Amino acid sequence: MKKFHPYGLAGALVMLLCLETTAQCTGGRYHDLVFPGSPTVTSDVVYGSNLDQNGATVQLKLDVYEPACDVATNRPLVIFAHGGSFVTGDKADAGYVQTAVALAQLGYVVASINYRLGFPTTGLAAQYGFNSAIMRGLHDGRAAVRFMRNNALNGGNTWKIDPTNIFFGGVSAGGIIALHLAYQNTSGEMTMNCGGQPGTDQSSVEGNSNNLNVSSAVKAIISISGGIRDLNWITNNDIPVCMAHGTNDGTVPYGSGSFGGFFPVYGSSSIATRCSTTNTKYCFKPMINQDHTPSNPAYVDTVAVLMRNFLEHFVCNVSLNCNYTGSPTATTPSVSIALTSGTNPTCAGASVTFTATATNPGANPVYTWKKNGQTVGTNSTTYTTNSLANNDVITCVLTSCATTGVTSNAITMTVNAASAPAVSIALTSGSNPTCAGASLTFTATPTNGGNAPSYQWKKNGSNVGTNSSAFTSTTLVNGDVISCVMTSNSSCANPTTATSNSITISVSSTVAAGVSIAITSGTNPSCADSSVTFTATPSNGGTAPAYQWKKNGNNIGTNNGTFTTTTLANNDVITCVLTSNLGCANPNTATSTPVTITIHTPPTITQTGNVLTASSSASYQWYRNGQLINGATSQIYTATQSGSYTVTGGNNCHSQAKNVVISGLDDNNSLLSPLFVYPNPSTGSFTVQFNAEAGSSFVLQLKDVTGRTVHVETITGFSGAYEKTVAVDFLAKGTYTVHVTDGNEQAVRRVVVY
Numbered sequence: 001m002k003k004f005h006p007y008g009l010a011g012a013l014v015m016l017l018c019l020e021t022t023a024q025c026t027g028g029r030y031h032d033l034v035f036p037g038s039p040t041v042t043s044d045v046v047y048g049s050n051l052d053q054n055g056a057t058v059q060l061k062l063d064v065y066e067p068a069c070d071v072a073t074n075r076p077l078v079i080f081a082h083g084g085s086f087v088t089g090d091k092a093d094a095g096y097v098q099t100a101v102a103l104a105q106l107g108y109v110v111a112s113i114n115y116r117l118g119f120p121t122t123g124l125a126a127q128y129g130f131n132s133a134i135m136r137g138l139h140d141g142r143a144a145v146r147f148m149r150n151n152a153l154n155g156g157n158t159w160k161i162d163p164t165n166i167f168f169g170g171v172s173a174g175g176i177i178a179l180h181l182a183y184q185n186t187s188g189e190m191t192m193n194c195g196g197q198p199g200t201d202q203s204s205v206e207g208n209s210n211n212l213n214v215s216s217a218v219k220a221i222i223s224i225s226g227g228i229r230d231l232n233w234i235t236n237n238d239i240p241v242c243m244a245h246g247t248n249d250g251t252v253p254y255g256s257g258s259f260g261g262f263f264p265v266y267g268s269s270s271i272a273t274r275c276s277t278t279n280t281k282y283c284f285k286p287m288i289n290q291d292h293t294p295s296n297p298a299y300v301d302t303v304a305v306l307m308r309n310f311l312e313h314f315v316c317n318v319s320l321n322c323n324y325t326g327s328p329t330a331t332t333p334s335v336s337i338a339l340t341s342g343t344n345p346t347c348a349g350a351s352v353t354f355t356a357t358a359t360n361p362g363a364n365p366v367y368t369w370k371k372n373g374q375t376v377g378t379n380s381t382t383y384t385t386n387s388l389a390n391n392d393v394i395t396c397v398l399t400s401c402a403t404t405g406v407t408s409n410a411i412t413m414t415v416n417a418a419s420a421p422a423v424s425i426a427l428t429s430g431s432n433p434t435c436a437g438a439s440l441t442f443t444a445t446p447t448n449g450g451n452a453p454s455y456q457w458k459k460n461g462s463n464v465g466t467n468s469s470a471f472t473s474t475t476l477v478n479g480d481v482i483s484c485v486m487t488s489n490s491s492c493a494n495p496t497t498a499t500s501n502s503i504t505i506s507v508s509s510t511v512a513a514g515v516s517i518a519i520t521s522g523t524n525p526s527c528a529d530s531s532v533t534f535t536a537t538p539s540n541g542g543t544a545p546a547y548q549w550k551k552n553g554n555n556i557g558t559n560n561g562t563f564t565t566t567t568l569a570n571n572d573v574i575t576c577v578l579t580s581n582l583g584c585a586n587p588n589t590a591t592s593t594p595v596t597i598t599i600h601t602p603p604t605i606t607q608t609g610n611v612l613t614a615s616s617s618a619s620y621q622w623y624r625n626g627q628l629i630n631g632a633t634s635q636i637y638t639a640t641q642s643g644s645y646t647v648t649g650g651n652n653c654h655s656q657a658k659n660v661v662i663s664g665l666d667d668n669n670s671l672l673s674p675l676f677v678y679p680n681p682s683t684g685s686f687t688v689q690f691n692a693e694a695g696s697s698f699v700l701q702l703k704d705v706t707g708r709t710v711h712v713e714t715i716t717g718f719s720g721a722y723e724k725t726v727a728v729d730f731l732a733k734g735t736y737t738v739h740v741t742d743g744n745e746q747a748v749r750r751v752v753v754y
Helices: 006-016 094-106 126-154 174-184 268-277 299-315
Strands: 041-049 057-066 075-083 109-113 161-171 221-222 241-246 256-258 263-266 283-288 334-341 354-360 364-369 374-376 382-385 394-398 403-407 424-430 442-448 454-459 462-464 469-474 479-486 497-499 515-519 534-540 546-551 555-557 562-565 573-577 590-591 603-606 611-614 621-624 636-638 642-648 658-660 676-678 685-703 709-727 732-743 746-752
Touching: 041 126, 057 094, 057 126, 075 094, 075 174, 094 109, 109 126, 126 161, 126 174, 161 174, 161 299, 174 221, 221 299, 241 268, 241 299, 263 268, 268 283, 283 299, 283 676, 334 394, 334 403, 354 364, 354 394, 424 479, 424 497, 442 479, 515 573, 515 590, 534 573, 555 636, 603 642, 603 658, 611 642, 642 746, 658 746, 685 746
Parallel strands: 075 109, 075 161, 161 221, 221 241, 241 283
Antiparallel strands: 041 057, 057 109, 256 263, 334 354, 354 382, 364 374, 364 394, 394 403, 424 442, 442 469, 454 462, 454 479, 479 497, 515 534, 534 562, 546 555, 546 573, 573 590, 603 611, 611 636, 621 642, 642 658, 676 685, 685 709, 685 732, 732 746
């Protein structure tokens, strides 16, 4: 028999034995390389002894591979038999070691066995040699199964296996052993002639390698390029088998044929047909145009997936899938951390929790937390602390049987100092004091309020308004006190609430504006050209009321509380409209009661020489130089002295003055030429002009209508032309007389100031 190349099988099994996770196969076990470290190996465990082909007693040994650091206690066992045509090969060959390691890294316990090799190839014994090799291999394979199961049941279960979950597999000669172990399992099937060669006891299918009273049955087998001597040994619903075979195999026939040219053997194709007719569960992959050892890498991958799916069906209770479903992938341990409680940024003294999430961690993972590279915390998937400082960096290092150390992502913390919130309120619409029913809006301005502070407005300590930074009301009464309590959502607020300043509201009732007017200078009735002053008295006018004076309904005057005029006519009507700036004035305008003016026409004087005649009037009173002339109450008055004469009628209005010269100083006097006063009427000043022929002293006087002197000055040692400007802007509007005298006689002129 041609030796099977061990490295091809090892690569296939690395990809094969990655079992799909199910409810019974969690965390990737039997599907991924979840134990990538070096397995724990117990070497050269003696599982029995027996006679070799020469009759010498030899010990039978196996190596046990366990997943590194695995804590599971009920693990499936794969017993593996190497190839080598029953004449060569060893459990320690590198390819089979690699296969065992790959199985262990997936989570299996592996027992890689040595079995008795050699058989006669010459002479008469050679015709029984192949049969004897198969028989010795069959007995040794069953002895290995019994040994491992007995240890699990009766020997303390040294390797923590599941005695109900044992598989047997092999390549070439190992595949032949697997097939005969599964199907040559009764005394009636022990029909191969071994010619009585040593170590081929055919009295029992179990052989004499050990005498353990336990079953050697297996759950299923795997045969790569194997064969069986008799197809009839496969009976209804027999032990499931997974097979792969090259269609051009020149060592073990693909279908029916012979081994070595004279030992009939049925290969995998024939076995698959027999399984189909006996309702025996199987998977079979023909490797087209391949020899005994597949050389095409694609077939190696395909066969590996086929065997993975086959074992997965039994270990993980998934549906049997004999098709190619994609190459398994190796796993790499990794760990990531995240903040799972608290926030980042966070506040000084706040508690935060970091959680580590490992991918493919392997067995017995250890979590070492680091802060700024220094070890903190405990061996846990979480790390909680309330002592972080700004810019602290948190990481986690994962170590396990799968890795000597892998470091997570880093989380840099932003830690802010705690801050107290504050809030202030202000009246932003309306006024204080205010009026009943007026709309007032208060606005809160927060400090350290966060991105969404909440507000509780209060009136006199009771809750009002809504959760808003503004509060508007039209129902406030006098003395109401408004405040606001803000709750900050800033993560670092301490305390979380703050109370604003208080605003006490002054509320006044609504009042109507009013105004009255009265004559405060002058009289009514009045005389033409007389100055009359009206004064407005407001009520509820506010701090700066506005005034609009009106005469006969037309606007006059200025925005002033008084109005003075000398141009009134009879029956003129004076009113004043007041506009109040008082906030509570409603209405805010008012019109005064009208004042109707009566203007009397003054009497006129007719002069004939020194005889003065007044126009008709109810009564008369004559004046000289503004001084009342006692007893002069008739319509006609004869002047006996030079002077300026006026008369009042029954309406007490003064006439225009008449100048009378009796003798001495007068308009035509040799001492004083005619007296001129201009302009007349005048506003701010007027000019006095006269001539004197001889040097003398004169007195210049200005008198009002009552005869009261309002201005006087002396002109001394004067002769010739005289001209003087007299300022009268300080005088009230009205009629005045100008008097110039030398002490004995005078000249008089009437002047109107307006």
